[in-house]
Amino acid sequence: MRVETWRSWLDERLGTEAIREFLRRKEVPIHRHTIWYYFGGMTLFLFVVQVVTGALLLLYYRPSAEAAFESVQFIMTEVEFGWLIRSIHSWSANLMIATLFIHMFSAYFMKAYRPPRELTWVSGTLLLVLALAFGFSGYLLPWNKLAFFATKVGTDIAGDVPLIGPFLLRFLRGGEEVTGATLTRFFGFHVAILPGVTTIVLTLHLILVQKHGMSIPPSLEGARVRTMKFFPNFLLRDLIGWVLAIGALAALAAPFPWGLGEKADPFAPAPAGIKPEWYFLFLFQTLRLLPARVGIFEGEVVGVTLFLLGALFWMLVPFLDQPASRGWRSRFFTGLGVFIVLYIAVMTIWGYLA
Amino acid sequence: MRRERRKRRRIPRSRLWGGFALVSLVLGGLGATVARAQQKKDSCLECHAALEGPLADPVTLMKEDIHRARGFSCADCHGGDPTSDDPLAAMDPRKGFVARPPHRAIPALCGRCHSDAEFMKRYHPALRVDQEREYFTSVHGKRLRAGDTRVATCTSCHGAHGIRSVQHPLSPVYPLNVAETCARCHADAEYMAAYRLPHDQYNRYRRSAHARALYDRQDLSAPTCNDCHGNHGAVPPGIASVAHVCGQCHVRQSALFRASPHKAAFDAMQLAECVYCHGNHDVLPPTDEMIGTGEKSVCVSCHPPGDAGYQAAERMRALIDDLSRELERAQAILDRAERAGMEVSRAKFELSEARDALTHARVLIHAFSVKEVENVIRPGLEVARRGYQAGERALAELNYRRKGLAVSLLFLLFLAALLYLKLREIEGPK
Numbered sequence: 001m002r003v004e005t006w007r008s009w010l011d012e013r014l015g016t017e018a019i020r021e022f023l024r025r026k027e028v029p030i031h032r033h034t035i036w037y038y039f040g041g042m043t044l045f046l047f048v049v050q051v052v053t054g055a056l057l058l059l060y061y062r063p064s065a066e067a068a069f070e071s072v073q074f075i076m077t078e079v080e081f082g083w084l085i086r087s088i089h090s091w092s093a094n095l096m097i098a099t100l101f102i103h104m105f106s107a108y109f110m111k112a113y114r115p116p117r118e119l120t121w122v123s124g125t126l127l128l129v130l131a132l133a134f135g136f137s138g139y140l141l142p143w144n145k146l147a148f149f150a151t152k153v154g155t156d157i158a159g160d161v162p163l164i165g166p167f168l169l170r171f172l173r174g175g176e177e178v179t180g181a182t183l184t185r186f187f188g189f190h191v192a193i194l195p196g197v198t199t200i201v202l203t204l205h206l207i208l209v210q211k212h213g214m215s216i217p218p219s220l221e222g223a224r225v226r227t228m229k230f231f232p233n234f235l236l237r238d239l240i241g242w243v244l245a246i247g248a249l250a251a252l253a254a255p256f257p258w259g260l261g262e263k264a265d266p267f268a269p270a271p272a273g274i275k276p277e278w279y280f281l282f283l284f285q286t287l288r289l290l291p292a293r294v295g296i297f298e299g300e301v302v303g304v305t306l307f308l309l310g311a312l313f314w315m316l317v318p319f320l321d322q323p324a325s326r327g328w329r330s331r332f333f334t335g336l337g338v339f340i341v342l343y344i345a346v347m348t349i350w351g352y353l354a
Numbered sequence: 355m356r357r358e359r360r361k362r363r364r365i366p367r368s369r370l371w372g373g374f375a376l377v378s379l380v381l382g383g384l385g386a387t388v389a390r391a392q393q394k395k396d397s398c399l400e401c402h403a404a405l406e407g408p409l410a411d412p413v414t415l416m417k418e419d420i421h422r423a424r425g426f427s428c429a430d431c432h433g434g435d436p437t438s439d440d441p442l443a444a445m446d447p448r449k450g451f452v453a454r455p456p457h458r459a460i461p462a463l464c465g466r467c468h469s470d471a472e473f474m475k476r477y478h479p480a481l482r483v484d485q486e487r488e489y490f491t492s493v494h495g496k497r498l499r500a501g502d503t504r505v506a507t508c509t510s511c512h513g514a515h516g517i518r519s520v521q522h523p524l525s526p527v528y529p530l531n532v533a534e535t536c537a538r539c540h541a542d543a544e545y546m547a548a549y550r551l552p553h554d555q556y557n558r559y560r561r562s563a564h565a566r567a568l569y570d571r572q573d574l575s576a577p578t579c580n581d582c583h584g585n586h587g588a589v590p591p592g593i594a595s596v597a598h599v600c601g602q603c604h605v606r607q608s609a610l611f612r613a614s615p616h617k618a619a620f621d622a623m624q625l626a627e628c629v630y631c632h633g634n635h636d637v638l639p640p641t642d643e644m645i646g647t648g649e650k651s652v653c654v655s656c657h658p659p660g661d662a663g664y665q666a667a668e669r670m671r672a673l674i675d676d677l678s679r680e681l682e683r684a685q686a687i688l689d690r691a692e693r694a695g696m697e698v699s700r701a702k703f704e705l706s707e708a709r710d711a712l713t714h715a716r717v718l719i720h721a722f723s724v725k726e727v728e729n730v731i732r733p734g735l736e737v738a739r740r741g742y743q744a745g746e747r748a749l750a751e752l753n754y755r756r757k758g759l760a761v762s763l764l765f766l767l768f769l770a771a772l773l774y775l776k777l778r779e780i781e782g783p784k
Binding site for chain 2: 060073076077083086205228232233236237243244246247250251254255256257259260
């Protein structure tokens with residue numbers, strides 16, 4: 001009786017009954033590709049892990065060139081379970097990018113971007129860009145040698161963006177060089193600007209997913225597809241995945257705590273064989289393979305321009321893949337997807353081994 | 355109206371260009387004439403360049419010569435008249451021509467300019483002007499004065515034609531080339547036999563810690579022959595001055611030795627201070643084995659078993675070994691913890707304090723005071739032990755983490771199993 005009173009009190013004010021009704025009616029299709037539906041929820045779960053562990057790290061982290069390294073060292077050695085929180089934050093960031101890529105490519109190959117889900121796809125690609133920006137800005141925060149030089153190389157590449165490159169480079173670095181000003185700036189991006197923008201885009205993405213429901217692959221369109229209740233059947237499966245994800249994070253963080261390296265020294269020579277994080281490796285390797293000049297243009301400028309155009313193309317796929325939008329097979333876009341996956345895999349492995 | 359008047363006054367553009375070309379031609383012609391007049395005639399170069407073999411060599415070598423670059427000509431050293439095209443007039447002894455200045459006259463010939471402060475100021479104000487005077491304080495200079503013309507003079511080391519600045523890497527007196535330049539005579543057994551001098555110094559030097567620093571690490575501040583023997587005033591440092599020579603760089607060790615009881619003892623026995631234990635040309639990197647009472651100890655050559663010095667050497671060695679061992683132990687355990695993924699960089703950094711103490715103690719050996727060595731070793735041992743404990747704590751923490759991980763994974767698997775059972779319950783047959 002007491003619970004019922006609370007429920008009706010809340011329903012009167014928040015309209016919870018409508019949400020309950022929505023959840024009761026929400027269904028998830030069951031077919032041989034259902035497994036891919038779990039990667040969106042897994043990415044969201046890992047993002048929540050990032051928010052929680054990031055907030056805990058903020059209690060001790062100090063964003064300045066003088067204190068950043070020492071504060072992370074303090075977290076790793078003196079703070080109770082600080083090593084675990086930081087290691088989980090770092091491992092979870094990498095797993096999140098991995099599940100995000102899987103989620104994106106599964107949506108791509110299942111043509112989930114077909115009308116009316118074009119904006120779900122666009123918001124998803126924006127979330128990928130935001131996740132990469134999170135990774136890039138967070139990498140510098142420990143202010144160690146590797147992070148310092150990786151940021152130097154990364155911001156140099158940003159400086160090659162046509163027209164706005166020099167401005168972008170100064171904007172990112174807070175000056176001509178990577179200094180304490182860059183660290184403070186990246187900290188601001190990482191804990192204020194990117195979370196703010198991500199919250200908006202993520203909310204839009206989730207609303208759109210709820211509005212349009214799960215997409216089924218074109219090959220199953222028209223066929224009788226079994227379904228399961230989202231609540232509790234699908235959610236319970238999600239929960240099992242999340243519990244196992246926590247286990248995987250613990251199994252990575254405990255025996256392989258995230259290293260700290262040496263404190264950044266702007267006057268020291270760059271360490272040999274410096275490489276970015278794995279998710280930027282295919283971009284880096286491509287730029288490395290380009291000749292110094294392509295025609296009258298600098299090789300890196302050509303590379304960066306092609307990647308930017310590629311990203312724009314990728315974002316606009318729902319509007320370009322007309323056969324899929326009409327319910328036909330679109331072999332070109334499927335082939336293109338396979339080529340991109342292979343390209344990323346080959347370039348990443350090559351970059352890693354080089 | 356006014357505009358029209360201005361228009362009439364204006365000179366046509368074609369005429370302006372013509373005037374400019376004329377003025378340029380006149381000025382250009384004048385400039386060329388002046389330049390030709392300023393270029394001095396040098397018949398020495400003109401003729402010798404046309405010759406072959408050794409007579410043409412000076413012309414080739416002079417292209418790289420620092421004097422030539424400053425505007426000096428052959429006649430400034432050899433005399434004669436370089437303005438004359440007639441070889442007899444150009445090389446007329448009455449005009450001061452000397453084909454080959456005699457060996458014994460070389461220092462004075464170079465000194466004509468290099469000992470003249472007023473003159474040198476115009477070309478190289480920072481260069482010393484006492485090289486000639488200093489040269490005659492050297493063994494080379496003294497023997498030359500006594501009539502020995504086989505000894506080195508200025509040109510023996512610097513070259514005659516093609517003299518380069520000391521800072522030039524190809525100069526025979528550039529730090530990396532000095533030992534080879536000296537070795538040209540001093541490593542020549544036959545040449546040295548006449549002076550009853552050894553000829554193995556160069557080979558011994560090449561094995562030394564100094565040579566390793568100079569050649570392997572390219573550390574130009576590392577000593578070569580002239581840093582200990584002097585260059586223009588080259589002499590073998592005597593027993594009394596050898597400590598001062600080493601003390602130029604090894605300041606602390608030298609000061610400690612001079613204040614130690616060994617100083618008086620070495621003086622009384624007429625032993626060359628540093629050299630007696632460390633050697634001279636083949637100074638090897640010192641090892642801890644040099645102190646103490648072992649086979650390679652230098653102490654036992656004077657101190658017999660049982661005497662106070664013997665006991666002090668034994669004790670100092672024991673102290674140094676203690677700290678070395680503790681340091682090694684701490685470093686090993688911290689490395690192990692680091693390899694296992696533990697964050698021990700602070701502990702490793704703090705260990706550098708113990709490493710400093712060990713280096714300090716090794717220097718303090720030169721005071722030959724057990725107490726002083728002990729005062730430095732004790733805090734070092736304390737730091738090393740703290741480092742070892744930090745390593746132990748890190749490994750214990752690692753163990754705790756592994757156990758914690760196992761318990762957490764079991765709990766998580768149990769939770770996942772419960773969720774799975776709940777799912778089966780929901781989806782099972784009603």
